[in-house]
Amino acid sequence: MLAIDGVYQNYSDIDFFRAIYDDQWSLQCGAQYSYRSRLQMRMGYAFNENPMRGNVAASIGGVSPPGDHDHIRYNQGQLAAITQYRITAGVGVLNVRPGVDLDHFAGGNFKESQTFSTTTASLEDYWGDYGLT
Template identity: 35%
Template sequence: MVMRNCFHETEAVPLTPKFLVEANVKWVNWSNANGYDDFDWDDQWVFAVGGQYALTSKLKLRAGYNYAKNPVNEHDGFNGMQMTSVQGKSLPGYYCETFRIIGFPAIAEHHLTLGVGYAFTPKFEINLGYMHAFGNTITESGTDLTGRPVTLESELSENSLDFWVTWRF
């Protein structure tokens, strides 16, 4: 699928009647995305691989891995007193850098997933998924609004659970 600021390709291959492998590659065009182009984020390639094993005709086990390099560039030596234009508005560089470093939720680079699905009938299935994003930290130094030295740091690790129901009509 091709969108204005993203390219996404997925291939799934059944290796055996019980084992399916899927590979996914995605490119995100952060440098030209509306609303993000002022933040100096690098374009990003996202790579993922996963598998599904049918333990029985009704019970499926899933696992996967995802890697994407953190797109946030570090601006060591930024001038927090200098005005910066963001979406046509002027604001102090300190505010812009704080948002760039702390406000972006995708700095984690490595993710593992586990899942299970159970088909009660051919039309009704329940699924549960777990994702762990391994911790990553980014740091940059510069000056605050008064010209004093400051260090900005963002650290992110994440765990999430997903639950979904499939009902085919």
């Protein structure tokens, strides 16, 4: 099974987020292969546009903080959504017990850094999980 999704994040309609984010497109691709109807192997990749605004407003949601643009840029650094590349992989086993499935997955966002006035944000994360359903 193959899947491709396009996701549009409409930040410009949200008072708070439109001050720090531009609208964003994401492309997500995934594949799942079933082996002998009980074992499922999955992998995925996603690319996100960097939504961080270059020219920020002087207020957030109608509130003008002291320090104007520098304070807004500081808030951007605290809410930085700068990771653009994500990979995931997983495996699932159907009916490990009658009616119970076991899933394991792992993924990560590649390291990205960006400077916002005097604040630099650097993000990189990886995760893994198990689930029984």
